[in-house]
Amino acid sequence: MGADRRRSRVLEGYLDTRRAPARPARDAVLVRCQADVTVARSWRLRDVDCCLIEGADVDVVPYRRNAVPRPGADERGIALGFVAAGSMQITQDRHSVTLRRGQVGLYDGLTPFALHSEVPHRYLVAHLRRQVVRLRPEDRDSLMARDLSAFVGAAALGALLATVVEVGEDPMPAAGQHLGDAILACVLAIVAESRGPAVGERSSLLFGELADWLDAHLPDDLSTERLAAEHFLSARYVRKLFADHGTTVTAHIRDRRLERIRDELLAPWNADVPVSAIAARWGMRDPSAFSRAFTRQFGEAPAGFRSRAVRRPRDPAG
Structure with missing residues (x-):
């Protein structure tokens, strides 16, 4: 088998739309790829920070310079992944799911996770702060890196994100506020569906x-x-x-x-x-x-x- 010619790089601040020049980024991942990944677009919809990434043959894991998370690290909250083209595998806590075009997945920004794709892809990753999506411990087990395709909320969210990606430009502030609310509403619908009649x-x-x-x-x-x-x-x-x-x-x-x-x-x-x-x-x-x-x-x-x-x-x- 030939040597792995992929190279590694740290991608910082791709989700931190509020990042100031003198402040460290709230998010960072270690990316191994043969052809460099490209941040095609970053934008913010109310409480949702979004980034559209394009690449191929990649492996992604969280990157932290310090063993002890800095104060405020828990603000990273929940990550939402959406595949606009290609596919992406999400692995976390011994669970794994492969997303195809139009599908969405959830994973925790604080817990170790891994992303893997061997094909050209366009992958939207969004950050939802913990203050706006409050999950119980059992929610994490049933939703993180799991197949969500059975949930109506996931189908609605996939259709919404597909439209947001296709538009290709940032909405005006008022429209962005409502789109952010719609994304959060879909995520909360997924949470409610997963809990069933309990x-x-x-x-x-x-x-x-x-x-x-x-x-x-x-x-x-x-x-x-x-x-x-x-x-x-x-x-x-x-x-x-x-x-x-x-x-x-x-x-x-x-x-x-x-x-x-x-x-x-x-x-x-x-x-x-x-x-x-x-x-x-x-x-x-x-x-x-x-x-x-x-x-x-x-x-x-x-x-x-x-x-x-x-x-x-x-x-x-x-």
Whole structure:
């Protein structure tokens, strides 16, 4: 057998769309390939960082300079893979799945994984932060590096990502926000399908009712106790109900408020409204606590987020 002529390289920052020049990349992989891989495109859709990679005959594994992960490393969260052309094998925790064109797969960015392809391919990899996709331990075992083709959510996600790749250009900020939401909705649908009837239809309906009530009262002073009292439930039961759905009442309220605030920061009619006033409008009245929560959730301070969105050039034809 001839010698392996493939060479190795470290690919850093291919998913880190918020990377600053002086800051180390949040992501890095070691790539072995005969013909160098090409990052055809990188872009961001709300909470989803995307990268389209083209190559052939590759093996990919995570790369870390330090044995001990740096603070914030868990932000890497879940990786979503989509094959736009060719095929890609994902291996993690002794599980392995080969994705064909149009198929999607999930793997954990913190746990060792391996990607392998012997054919020319176009592979989209997306990063979903842990704050927006909360998985139970059993979810990881049933979804990471597994065949997801039986799930309706996976079929919908594959069709959506195929369209995103084919368009070939970054959407305007408002459209990108909604596309990111759609990707996350499909992933959450896959998670819900994988859990089957364990949570129970009645429990799911009640959770939806409570979540809708919270959405309608986000500007108010909210707590688990108030939510329980408004629906004639015990606080203990409400806590368990939210835990069964992978979250807490406090986290759900915070995340929904931050989403509303982020949307309002993008609205042109709010350009002259102070960030703190928009936050207070949605029940986050402590500017320091709000700024920390926003930065932790979205990777940048609210003022910087608004400034970056405003500076983005508009389509002359629009």
